Amino acid sequence: MARVVVDVMLKPEILDPQGKAVAQALPRLGFDGIAAVRQGKRFELELDGDVTEERLTQIRHAAETLLSNPVIEDYTVHVEHA
Amino acid sequence: MARVVVDVMLKPEILDPQGKAVAQALPRLGFDGIAAVRQGKRFELELDGDVTEERLTQIRHAAETLLSNPVIEDYTVHVEHA
Amino acid sequence: MRVGVVTFPGSLDDADARRAVSLAGGEPVALWHADADLHGVDAVVLPGGFSYGDYLRCGAIARFAPVMSEVLAAAEGGLPVLGICNGFQVLCESHLLPGALIRNDHRKFNCVDQELVVENTATPWTSAYSSGQHIVVPLKNGEGGYVADEDTLDRLEGEGRVVARYVGENPNGSYRSIAGIANERGNVVGLMPHPEHAVEELTGPTTDGLGFFVSVLEAAVSA
Amino acid sequence: MTETVKAAEATPDVEQPYRELGLKDDEYARIREILGRRPTSCELAMYSVMWSEHCSYKSSKVHLRQFGEKSPQTDAMLVGIGENAGVVDVGQGWAVTFKVESHNHPSYVEPYQGAATGVGGIVRDIMSMGARPVAVMDPLRFGPADAEDTRRVLPGVVAGVGGYGNCLGLPNVGGEVVFDPSYAGNPLVNALCVGVMRHEQIKLAHASGTGNLVVLFGAATGGDGIGGVSVLASETFEDSGPAKRPSVQVGDPFMEKVLIECCLELFDADLVVGIQDLGGAGLSCATSELASNGDGGMRVWLDRVPLRDASLRPEEILMSESQERMCAVVEPAKLDAFLAICEKWDVLATVVGEVDGTGRLTVEWHGETVVDVPPRTVAHEGPVYERPYARPSWQDALQADEPSRLPRPATGDELRATLLDLVGSPNLCDKGWVTDQYDRYVLGNTVLAQPEDAGVIRVDDETGLGVAVATDGNGRYAKLDPYAGAQLALSEAYRNVAVTGARPLAVTDCLNFGSPEDPAVMWQFAEATRGLADACLELGVPVTGGNVSFYNQTGETPIHPTPVVGVLGVVEDVRRRVPMGFTTPGEVVLLLGETREELGGSEWAHHVHGHLGGLPPRVDLAAEKALAALMAAATGLVSAAHDVSDGGLGQALTEMVLRRGVGVAVALDDVADDPFVALFAESVARVVVAVPADRVAELDDLAATHGVPVVRLGTTGGAALAVAGLFDVPLDELRAAHQGTLPALFG
Numbered sequence A, B: 001m002a003r004v005v006v007d008v009m010l011k012p013e014i015l016d017p018q019g020k021a022v023a024q025a026l027p028r029l030g031f032d033g034i035a036a037v038r039q040g041k042r043f044e045l046e047l048d049g050d051v052t053e054e055r056l057t058q059i060r061h062a063a064e065t066l067l068s069n070p071v072i073e074d075y076t077v078h079v080e081h082a
Numbered sequence C: 001m002r003v004g005v006v007t008f009p010g011s012l013d014d015a016d017a018r019r020a021v022s023l024a025g026g027e028p029v030a031l032w033h034a035d036a037d038l039h040g041v042d043a044v045v046l047p048g049g050f051s052y053g054d055y056l057r058c059g060a061i062a063r064f065a066p067v068m069s070e071v072l073a074a075a076e077g078g079l080p081v082l083g084i085c086n087g088f089q090v091l092c093e094s095h096l097l098p099g100a101l102i103r104n105d106h107r108k109f110n111c112v113d114q115e116l117v118v119e120n121t122a123t124p125w126t127s128a129y130s131s132g133q134h135i136v137v138p139l140k141n142g143e144g145g146y147v148a149d150e151d152t153l154d155r156l157e158g159e160g161r162v163v164a165r166y167v168g169e170n171p172n173g174s175y176r177s178i179a180g181i182a183n184e185r186g187n188v189v190g191l192m193p194h195p196e197h198a199v200e201e202l203t204g205p206t207t208d209g210l211g212f213f214v215s216v217l218e219a220a221v222s223a
Numbered sequence D: 001m002t003e004t005v006k007a008a009e010a011t012p013d014v015e016q017p018y019r020e021l022g023l024k025d026d027e028y029a030r031i032r033e034i035l036g037r038r039p040t041s042c043e044l045a046m047y048s049v050m051w052s053e054h055c056s057y058k059s060s061k062v063h064l065r066q067f068g069e070k071s072p073q074t075d076a077m078l079v080g081i082g083e084n085a086g087v088v089d090v091g092q093g094w095a096v097t098f099k100v101e102s103h104n105h106p107s108y109v110e111p112y113q114g115a116a117t118g119v120g121g122i123v124r125d126i127m128s129m130g131a132r133p134v135a136v137m138d139p140l141r142f143g144p145a146d147a148e149d150t151r152r153v154l155p156g157v158v159a160g161v162g163g164y165g166n167c168l169g170l171p172n173v174g175g176e177v178v179f180d181p182s183y184a185g186n187p188l189v190n191a192l193c194v195g196v197m198r199h200e201q202i203k204l205a206h207a208s209g210t211g212n213l214v215v216l217f218g219a220a221t222g223g224d225g226i227g228g229v230s231v232l233a234s235e236t237f238e239d240s241g242p243a244k245r246p247s248v249q250v251g252d253p254f255m256e257k258v259l260i261e262c263c264l265e266l267f268d269a270d271l272v273v274g275i276q277d278l279g280g281a282g283l284s285c286a287t288s289e290l291a292s293n294g295d296g297g298m299r300v301w302l303d304r305v306p307l308r309d310a311s312l313r314p315e316e317i318l319m320s321e322s323q324e325r326m327c328a329v330v331e332p333a334k335l336d337a338f339l340a341i342c343e344k345w346d347v348l349a350t351v352v353g354e355v356d357g358t359g360r361l362t363v364e365w366h367g368e369t370v371v372d373v374p375p376r377t378v379a380h381e382g383p384v385y386e387r388p389y390a391r392p393s394w395q396d397a398l399q400a401d402e403p404s405r406l407p408r409p410a411t412g413d414e415l416r417a418t419l420l421d422l423v424g425s426p427n428l429c430d431k432g433w434v435t436d437q438y439d440r441y442v443l444g445n446t447v448l449a450q451p452e453d454a455g456v457i458r459v460d461d462e463t464g465l466g467v468a469v470a471t472d473g474n475g476r477y478a479k480l481d482p483y484a485g486a487q488l489a490l491s492e493a494y495r496n497v498a499v500t501g502a503r504p505l506a507v508t509d510c511l512n513f514g515s516p517e518d519p520a521v522m523w524q525f526a527e528a529t530r531g532l533a534d535a536c537l538e539l540g541v542p543v544t545g546g547n548v549s550f551y552n553q554t555g556e557t558p559i560h561p562t563p564v565v566g567v568l569g570v571v572e573d574v575r576r577r578v579p580m581g582f583t584t585p586g587e588v589v590l591l592l593g594e595t596r597e598e599l600g601g602s603e604w605a606h607h608v609h610g611h612l613g614g615l616p617p618r619v620d621l622a623a624e625k626a627l628a629a630l631m632a633a634a635t636g637l638v639s640a641a642h643d644v645s646d647g648g649l650g651q652a653l654t655e656m657v658l659r660r661g662v663g664v665a666v667a668l669d670d671v672a673d674d675p676f677v678a679l680f681a682e683s684v685a686r687v688v689v690a691v692p693a694d695r696v697a698e699l700d701d702l703a704a705t706h707g708v709p710v711v712r713l714g715t716t717g718g719a720a721l722a723v724a725g726l727f728d729v730p731l732d733e734l735r736a737a738h739q740g741t742l743p744a745l746f747g
């Protein structure tokens, strides 16, 4: 079975309260040298059957319409193991 | 500047309502052949300075204690670009 | 009898918890997250809310607050500790209680008047109830689904450490309809529903919640 | 390069992109005249955003004036229109501030964040008055309930209102959920906040006291909501400028919660002279308004503003709408104490300016002056338009299209079927699917919340002093007659507050309309404001503040004119509040007020026939006043009271029996000749009450003294809604019909 991963992150210019919270917590716990943290979503899609170009197009479309809002988020799609 | 990514996913045996909801929504929007969806978190850590083995150990520790809850989640750490 | 109520950044029900303590006849003491000192209180409440916004995981960051190291130590020593909602999540993240709380199975925040059955009345927080007593108190959260592995769940049931269970339809997908649990010793209790919102005829669905705060006063007296 | 004032003086003829920034030729000319030179790019940015419709109210000003001119005589008003929110005296040294605002367009683009930041914005307005926010409400309007896009917008909006409000720890005690095709593609997301303070704690947005410091605190500044000005930030006006800035913002409710607690501690320690929230137009608005209201001038060191995005240009910093920021004026001697409290709450705080005696607002960027303007010309002396308006040609035909021609149910079975159909219709059904996503318990002072007629909040534990708030608005009524429609919105909210036993005191309003450039829309707006002002005068409740939202339309088609009105009332002792549900079997049920054959714009015509025509119910403010006086006198006598509005008597009885599961048996003969009219007409000034059998005479006497007609309907009890000679509906069947709709649509 093939797995396609869709990562969705807030656009760089958009405030990311979640990442901010983590970035502020890390030093308090003694983890230093981390300049910035962004927190996003990771979707793991298990396909039955294998990954075709056409299905990837489908998934990209889903990423754009359902899994992310292009107004505030960017997404990337990659095949993890075909 | 180097980027280390920490992916955190719910353990397989833990119910994932969000992933389930996505899995159910996809067919309704005409995306078929997707057997299962899991939704997790993606953390992008920007380090100032470069990635050393010692800092990776540090980050794995942060992933284990702060970024994930081992009771319900698994995590993976990988360097995206050093 | 002095009951401490911790305020983390983002705590919301701390004032309500303090009011509940007063109505039960106790003296509420406000504790500050950054102050590693329990000021000699006889019991501690970790109130509901969204500590640090709950952006990472509910309770994940609050757990590291300076005051929590004191709470942990005191809890080991038998101090009665009640975690309500976000407080329950903090206790789980701190491993004072087993398991974890995840997103409601219906994925919505929901605020309802919830019927519960109190199953363990041996804890300092539940002695005022009779075993098997049904009560109605508000339940309000987005991440109230209690989860733990089968062995843990069996152990909790076996040792009678399920303090309260949801009655009727499971409101959030909690395993075995668990609404609240206790540690081995019984002094540390975590509860998803909000007894502090059911302490006055005027503002609550019932006054069924007062028992938790009355119980701990009695416990302290008899202790 | 950012232009200095010197550079602008030296190069008078440089072409400036004022049109791209939405300024008209004459407006640009006026800026040049005010300054005696061409504006710098920073000044142009400031004027363009502050003179926009949203900030300057240039199209609505001439009409809104009536709210002041016709304001009723009342000593309750402590702070009136013009400040961030109005403040009223509720007695015992307590003051209450409240205001409703819109966040319609962002909520369509990004429903969750749009709605969330809408709540965040109105809460900061309330904080800026010196108050502790104590409750929120959310009047919402969407396209058809079964439309695909509504499935995208509604759940996101509701989750956003809840996600932000719940995280702030503010109980949500009421609102509206309305569906109508006219809102498809343009949902209305209005948000109301109520705040409480002692009289002496009232704060104003005034920068006074030369030498006092201007402190910016809260979130760092990013490129949020500044799309337009990027053209200014580019090196030259030719090239396209930096990466497109986002027009939608992401809220940080945790930051705002901390900001609330921080502000309250600052207020208690008496460390602020004046305070202002940062909302639309960000720093441009905050600094110019503070300075304009002040007694001196203000100098701002813009380069000291902490940035989230280092690439921001000064023009962008001036207009960034980054959320969760406040601006305070602080005496130098108190600065350390101020910063210490911010530190305690982990709130970033920076001195960015000072009050000076120049009477001008100057902004410096790394030592160079980039803005030098008279603050009033930016904040308060913007353009004012007398927009042309005209009664639309179709208005007569619309009003002539009476609902009387529509086929009506007659037999008991038909009436029963119609009732079940209506109580399950999207506009009349139970809103629990929405409201259960909101925390109504937090703070422990919620005495009544949805689905009650009004939210009631305890203000003082000792004395039981409290306030009641309700919001209403009916776009269909306003479409049929905007003057009456606005008055009907007021009279329903007024009634909803009164039935709980509260004394109505003050009004806030959110006027949601189409494009002011369309004379028909402008006529609707003129009529609605005139109607509202007249009715406020007659009911003796002043408008203390509100908000105007124009350009609500899809293509050329405007939404129904939708004035949303919020009324605030005082409850002397919340222990005497009157709930809406029947509680005790065997009590006598009475209908107060007169029922006429009024079905224009009714839910029945809308839902059953998709019809909108005729005239809305007749406004009767005298009757509303008498009814309110009666309800105030009858607390302690009536055990339940519920106003009759959308859906008529059938809907009111349904809500009353389902609330606590106590049924009722009624007869309609004395209500109206036609039982259909009795059940579904929407005549105003009506309330259903329940009274212990042995005290009916007392109520009759009270009603007589207040001149309110009383009709005996029947008796509480049983497990059904029983209508003599017509039909019975078991409560379970009624509940299933009323509660099943939204879950079926939205999961």
Ligand SMILES: Nc1ncnc2c1ncn2[C@@H]1O[C@H](COP(=O)(O)OP(=O)(O)O)[C@@H](O)[C@H]1O
Pocket: D137, D138, D139, D140, D172, D173, D174, D175, D176, D177, D431, D434, D435, D449, D450, D451, D452, D453, D454, D471, D472, D496, D643, D645, D646
């Ligand atoms: N979006 C909302 N948020 C909170 N409460 C709401 C919302 N929509 C409706 N309600 C509540 O549901 C109840 C019924 O709404 P509605 O029929 O509009 O009341 P009314 O007809 O008395 O104005 C009221 O208590 C109202 O405050």
Ligand SMILES: [Mg+2]
Pocket: D452, D453, D496, D642, D643, D644, D645
């Ligand atoms: Mg009502």
